[in-house]
Each structure stands twice: as C-alpha cells, then as structure tokens.
Amino acid sequence: MTRRVAIVGIAQTRLETEKPDQILDEVIFEAASKALADAGIGREEVDSITIAAADQIDGRPISSMLEACPAGAYLKDEIKTTEEGSYAAILASLRIMSGVFDSALVVSWSKCSEVPVTRVSNYGAEPFFHRPFGLNYITTTGFMVNAYRAKYGLPEMAAAKVVVKNRGNALNNPLACYQTPVSTEEVLSSRIVAWPVRAMDMAPLCDGACALVLASEERARGMVQPPVWIQGMGWATETYYLGERDLSRLTSLEVAARRAYAMAGVTNPLRELDVAEIHDIADYHELMAYEALGLCPWGQAARLMEEGVTEMGGRLPVNPSGGALSGSPFFATGLVRLAEAALQVRGDAGRRQVKGAKRALAHGSYGFCGQGNSVFILGE
Amino acid sequence: MAEELVFIPGRWDITYNYAAGKVSSKFFAELRDNKRLMGIKCSRCGRVMMPPRGFCERCFAPAGEWVEVGPEGTIQAFTITVEKFEGNPDPPFAVAYVQLDGADTAMLNYVRGLDFSDLNRAAESLRVGTRVRVVYKEQRAGEVTDFEYELV
Ligand SMILES: [Zn+2]
Numbered sequence: 001m002t003r004r005v006a007i008v009g010i011a012q013t014r015l016e017t018e019k020p021d022q023i024l025d026e027v028i029f030e031a032a033s034k035a036l037a038d039a040g041i042g043r044e045e046v047d048s049i050t051i052a053a054a055d056q057i058d059g060r061p062i063s064s065m066l067e068a069c070p071a072g073a074y075l076k077d078e079i080k081t082t083e084e085g086s087y088a089a090i091l092a093s094l095r096i097m098s099g100v101f102d103s104a105l106v107v108s109w110s111k112c113s114e115v116p117v118t119r120v121s122n123y124g125a126e127p128f129f130h131r132p133f134g135l136n137y138i139t140t141t142g143f144m145v146n147a148y149r150a151k152y153g154l155p156e157m158a159a160a161k162v163v164v165k166n167r168g169n170a171l172n173n174p175l176a177c178y179q180t181p182v183s184t185e186e187v188l189s190s191r192i193v194a195w196p197v198r199a200m201d202m203a204p205l206c207d208g209a210c211a212l213v214l215a216s217e218e219r220a221r222g223m224v225q226p227p228v229w230i231q232g233m234g235w236a237t238e239t240y241y242l243g244e245r246d247l248s249r250l251t252s253l254e255v256a257a258r259r260a261y262a263m264a265g266v267t268n269p270l271r272e273l274d275v276a277e278i279h280d281i282a283d284y285h286e287l288m289a290y291e292a293l294g295l296c297p298w299g300q301a302a303r304l305m306e307e308g309v310t311e312m313g314g315r316l317p318v319n320p321s322g323g324a325l326s327g328s329p330f331f332a333t334g335l336v337r338l339a340e341a342a343l344q345v346r347g348d349a350g351r352r353q354v355k356g357a358k359r360a361l362a363h364g365s366y367g368f369c370g371q372g373n374s375v376f377i378l379g380e
Numbered sequence: 381m382a383e384e385l386v387f388i389p390g391r392w393d394i395t396y397n398y399a400a401g402k403v404s405s406k407f408f409a410e411l412r413d414n415k416r417l418m419g420i421k422c423s424r425c426g427r428v429m430m431p432p433r434g435f436c437e438r439c440f441a442p443a444g445e446w447v448e449v450g451p452e453g454t455i456q457a458f459t460i461t462v463e464k465f466e467g468n469p470d471p472p473f474a475v476a477y478v479q480l481d482g483a484d485t486a487m488l489n490y491v492r493g494l495d496f497s498d499l500n501r502a503a504e505s506l507r508v509g510t511r512v513r514v515v516y517k518e519q520r521a522g523e524v525t526d527f528e529y530e531l532v
Contacts, residue, residue, distance in 0.1 A: 020385045020387070129431040129487070129524050139475075140459075142458075146457055146503075150509065191463075193461075194459045243456065243485045243486030243487055
C-alpha cells in the first residue's frame with residue numbers, strides 16, 4: 001500500500017486579463033506564499049517544490065531558472081513538468097507517495113497577456129507535416145467539433161448553455177476573471193473563428209497563478225487545514241497525430257478516468273461524485289468530457305446538459321468556479337481546477353460551494369484536441 | 381496620480397534546421413519528383429501510416445514496406461479558419477484530414493477551390509465523409525505543401 005497524500009494548502013491569485021503591476025515572479029510568489037499561509041507553515045517546512053509552466057509563454061527557455069525561487073525553491077529541491085498545471089500535482093503526489101519527500105509546494109502560472117498564445121500553440125505543430133496549416137489550440141478545436149458533429153450532430157445550443165452555466169457560476173467566484181453573465185444568444189451570435197467554433201465557445205485567456213501544498217498522511221496530521229485526500233489519480237496521453245485519432249471522443253481522458261476511478265473505488269461517477277471541475281478549453285471540450293468521464297453515454301452530452309444535471313443544484317454540478325470559460329490562465333488552468341475541487345471538499349468554496357460536497361473530480365488537459373488528460377478524485 | 385508601468389518588448393528569433401530523416405525525405409522526394417504520395421506499412425499490424433514514419437507507436441515496431449496511396453480519399457475532419465492569427469495565412473482557408481485510399485490514417489492539407497462567401501455552405505461541402513482528390517502543384521519544393529486537396 002502506497003502512502004496517502006493530502007492537499008493541506010490552497011491558493012490562487014485573482015485571475016485578471018492582465019497584471020501589469022506585477023512581474024511574473026511576483027505573481028508566482030503571491031500564489032506560493034498564499035498557499036503556505038493557507039497551510040499555516042513556512043517555506044522552510046516544505047521539502048519539495050514541483051512546478052508546471054510553459055517556457056514559450058513565460059518568454060524564456062528553461063523558465064524554471066528564473067521562476068523556481070519565486071515558487072519557493074531557494075536552496076531546495078525543485079522539479080518542473082511541461083505538460084500542464086495538474087501534472088505538477090501528479091508528480092508532487094508521486095514524490096510524496098515514494099517516501100522520499102513528506103511535503104510539496106505545487107505551483108503553476110501563466111501571464112497570457114504578454115504573448116499571443118495562439119502563436120505559441122502554432123509552434124507546437126511539428127515542422128514537416130503540420131506547421132504550415134495554421135494549427136493552434138483554437139483551429140484544432142474545429143477539427144474535433146466537426147468530427148463529433150459527423151457522428152452525433154452539432155450540439156451548438158448545449159455548448160452555448162455550457163458557457164452560460166459557467167459564466168453564471170463565476171458570479172459566485174471573486175477570483176474569476178470574467179464575472180459577468182452571458183446569454184445563449186450572445187454565444188450563438190459571436191463571430192466564428194474556426195468553423196463551427198465561435199469566439200465565445202473558447203475559454204478567454206488571462207493572467208494568474210495557482211499553488212497547492214501537499215503532505216503525506218503523517219505530515220498532514222496536526223496541520224491547520226482539514227486534509228483533502230487524493231483518493232485517485234489517472235493520466236494518459238494519445239498520439240500527437242490527429243489523423244490517427246478518433247476525434248469524436250476524448251480517448252485519453254476515458255483512460256485517465258478509468259484509472260482514477262479504479263484507484264478511488266468509484267464505479268458510478270454520476271452517483272458517487274458530488275462536484276466536478278472540468279478543464280473547459282472550449283464549451284465543446286466540457287461536453288465531450290462528460291462522455292469520456294462516463295457521466296453519460298457517448299453522444300449524450302447535450303442531453304445531460306439540457307437536463308440541467310451539471311448546473312448548480314443539479315445532480316453533479318460542473319465548474320461551480322466558472323471554469324476556464326470564465327478566464328483561463330492557460331498552463332495553470334488544470335491546477336486551478338484541482339484547487340477549486342479541493343476547496344469544495346474542504347467546504348471553503350464560499351458562495352460557489354456545493355452543499356455537502358464530499359467527493360470531487362478535477363480534470364486537467366493539454367495538447368491539440370485534448371491529447372493528454374489527467375483526472376483526480378478528491379475526498380474527505 | 382497614476383503610477384507609470386513599464387513594458388519591455390521582447391522576441392525569440394532562433395533559426396532551426398530540422399532534419400527530416402530518411403523516411404520523411406523519401407516521402408518528400410517522391411512527392412516532388414514523381415507526384416506520388418507514399419505511405420508506410422507497420423511491420424507488425426500492417427496499417428499504412430500517412431504521413432509515413434519510421435515506426436508504429438501502437439505496436440512499437442519498425443515500419444516496413446512503402447505503399448503508394450491516393451489519389452483520392454475521404455475527409456475525416458476539417459475546419460475553416462476565419463480569424464486572422466499571427467503567423468497564419470490570411471483567412472478564410474480550409475484544411476482537412478483526409479484518409480487517402482489505401483492508407484489507414486488521415487493526412488492534413490489545404491482544400492482549395494472553395495467559395496467562402498457563404499461559410500456554412502462551404503463547411504457543408506467539406507462534411508466528414510466527403511470525397512476529395514490530390515492535386516499537385518506545378519512548382520514543387522519537396523515539402524508537404526507541394527500538394528493540396530480539391531473536391532471530387
Ligand atoms: Zn503497428
């Protein structure tokens with residue numbers, strides 16, 4: 001039996017369209033120091049630092065050279081993941097489970113206001129067969145939605161309702177970037193960016209950082225916050241080559257969820273989970289995630305949405321925080337999902353709290369068309 | 381009085397020289413010199429991969445023989461990019477993943493000759509399952525954009 005890992009400190013900066021009053025280092029410091037304060041410990045009491053960031057967004061190669069110490073690593077252990085924020089939490093958990101470390105500070109960030117992220121994303125296209133075709137995380141969403149549409153029809157109204165739901169939820173989240181409601185009419189009349197994907201289907205980018213403090217079971221005892229246990233974790237990656245994939249489904253998310261559910265002993269997620277934070281890169285991603293997570297049969301996500309199951313007050317509220325659709329600090333967005341899920345289990349989610357939430361799911365995603373996905377199951 | 385906040389512009393300017401390797405180089409040479417599209421077969425599962433690669437990720441086995449594919453195929457996924465993104469061609473433009481006849485995976489390229497004046501109509505003409513054919517450019521440089529697709 002491996003060692004159990006708990007989340008004992010949670011912090012985010014306010015998500016904002018830009019943070020010109022802080023250099024990136026200061027944004028990172030703000031999140032990391034707030035997480036330590038939330039855990040009630042000092043930097044000297046943490047024995048491992050795990051970070052997740054994208055060099056091209058930070059604007060310098062091996063950005064950890066500069067950003068490790070703002071994240072708390074001065075003369076300490078430090079290691080970096082380059083998939084996405086939630087992967088830092090995976091790695092930090094594994095390092096605690098190994099017995100080598102007893103605690104971890106996990107930090108991820110992005111200042112999207114400083115760089116055209118679609119250009120960064122375009123450079124993610126390999127140079128021989130993909131670079132010349134204008135690919136980025138938005139245009140590739142077009143492929144995915146068209147593949148889904150060919151199989152099940154275009155869930156345009158359900159997708160718009162995802163945006164309305166999440167932006168409505170964000171009214172209860174003082175940290176969200178966009179705290180204004182929108183209507184389905186606004187979503188459905190926003191301009192098309194990559195057919196049939198509209199501007200408002202995509203999560204708007206913003207600046208922000210997120211940090212968690214993790215601890216082993218022994219270390220978690222006696223700490224100021226009640227521990228939120230990581231009951232299950234799963235992650236998987238698909239092939240990079242979109243022409244080899246079934247783009248109508250998020251296969252690696254299905255695999256990741258299966259692993260996380262097995263570890264946590266979840267057999268019926270819709271019944272056994274109380275709340276979920278899903279990485280809604282686009283509203284369509286959230287719908288397709290419903291299917292991959294086993295919340296409904298393949299092709300039935302629109303119906304699940306229409307039935308209100310994932311609304312606040314529904315059987316399984318999804319993204320009470322407002323999700324990425326209410327502001328996405330691109331690389332840190334998966335870690336924000338995990339932080340929000342942890343707040344729910346701890347009962348500290350303020351006005352966005354799902355009453356009596358005991359078990360939460362958090363989802364992180366990276367790559368074109370959701371190439372890689374992570375799933376966490378958290379519990380009391 | 382508002383405080384002044386300073387911004388410093390920056391830019392990465394790095395030149396790369398990506399080696400295409402033997403497999404891709406052969407593909408590009410066949411495309412440029414013989415107007416042929418060559419896929420490659422996995423030595424274990426036998427699926428024909430387009431674009432060709434030296435190995436099959438699924439079987440984790442080396443690729444084997446070359447197989448000519450096309451010249452027609454079926455759209456598996458597509459999008460029409462309408463927004464101008466830095467570094468992209470001027471919109472609108474259509475790209476599609478096409479499974480060429482004889483291949484088991486789909487290959488990305490531009491779809492030319494479309495009328496974008498009615499976007500929904502242009503998208504309808506690219507519906508998944510639509511047949512397209514390969515068109516070779518007059519001037520070929522040995523790169524993926526030496527060919528494109530057009531509706532059959
Ligand atoms: Zn194979």
